[in-house]
Amino acid sequence: MIRFRPLEESDLPQVDAWLRAEHVAEWWRDPVEIAVAKRQAALEGRRQVEHYVILENERPLGIIQTYLVADYPDWGRLIGAEPEAAGVDLFVGEPDAVGRGLGPEILREFARTVVFSRPETTAAVATVEEANIRSWRAFEKAGFRHVRDVEEDGLPHRLLRLDRRYAQ
Numbered sequence: 001m002i003r004f005r006p007l008e009e010s011d012l013p014q015v016d017a018w019l020r021a022e023h024v025a026e027w028w029r030d031p032v033e034i035a036v037a038k039r040q041a042a043l044e045g046r047r048q049v050e051h052y053v054i055l056e057n058e059r060p061l062g063i064i065q066t067y068l069v070a071d072y073p074d075w076g077r078l079i080g081a082e083p084e085a086a087g088v089d090l091f092v093g094e095p096d097a098v099g100r101g102l103g104p105e106i107l108r109e110f111a112r113t114v115v116f117s118r119p120e121t122t123a124a125v126a127t128v129e130e131a132n133i134r135s136w137r138a139f140e141k142a143g144f145r146h147v148r149d150v151e152e153d154g155l156p157h158r159l160l161r162l163d164r165r166y167a168q
Contacts, residue, residue: 002102002109007051007063009043012036015063018093024062027132028091029153039063048072052114054092054106061097064090064106066115069125079150079159084122086115103138111142111167122164127157136160143167 007015018024019032028035041047048071054061069076070083090106092098115124127150128136136158140146144160151157 001057002105003055004052004064004110004114005055007039007043007053009040011053011060011063012039014060014093015039018062018091021093021095023095023098024091024093027129027135050114052110054090056097056102059094061094061102062090062092064088064110066110066124068121078152079125079127080148081125081159081161082122084120085125085161086118086121086123088115088124088126099134103135104141107139107142107144108167111162116164116167124162124167126160127152128160130156130158 016032016036019028019035030038038047039051042049042051049065049067051063051065054064067087068083069081069085069087072087075087076083088110092102111124115121124144126139126144128139130149139160142162143166144162147159147161149156150159
């Protein structure tokens, strides 16, 4: 069973370790120290991002986050998403949980129970590096559709979107 619990300060050492794992570090572009500091800032209310620990049968596997596009208007303009959409990012940090097909289940459940729990949220959106085929395929299997290609941080990305009406 997949569920989510809010990230706590006591989780930050585990987040640090996951970010250093080869399969995560390959795609997570922020340096580890900055990525952990961003999560600390969110926990302190200095960033408008909600972070959750992904749990499978109560075992922590990774983290997933969401934020309103309205809180990041430059990004919203870059991807062409409305302010009422919510961004989603995640990584599965436990190596033995990668490649088991959990990504789509995680994304579907997160969209249903967290992202769309806010009635004003119109869609969940994500930008995934074009080369990260495993990730964007997980989003597609979860019901997200490829809207267009965008350039982010100098790299080609796929903009993926799940409209509220299509969320399971």
